[in-house]
Amino acid sequence: MNSSNSNEKNYKLMSITGAMGIAVGIVILVTGIAAGVINIVNGARLLKNKSDLLF
Structure with a gap:
């Protein structure tokens, strides 16, 4: 019975x-995709704004 x-x-x-x-895996996946x-x-x-630099 105990077993x-x-x-x-x-x-x-x-x-x-x-x-x-x-659940933890889903949270990590969503966080990784967002990052x-x-x-x-x-x-x-x-990259878009690099041409705006003045030297």
């Missing part, structure tokens, strides 16, 4: 851990 109860607890814990792993887009926009803006 069955332990298996149920492990099963629930694994389900919660798996769901949390997926990449910001870098591309900033790089394009720098």
Whole structure:
């Protein structure tokens, strides 16, 4: 009986851990995409405005 109860607890814990792993992965993915887009926009803006520099 004790082994069955332990298996149920492990099963629930694994389900919660798996769901949390997926959620964290999605957050990291979205953050990474946003950071990449910001870098591309900033790089394009720098290239566009480089001709405005006076030496």
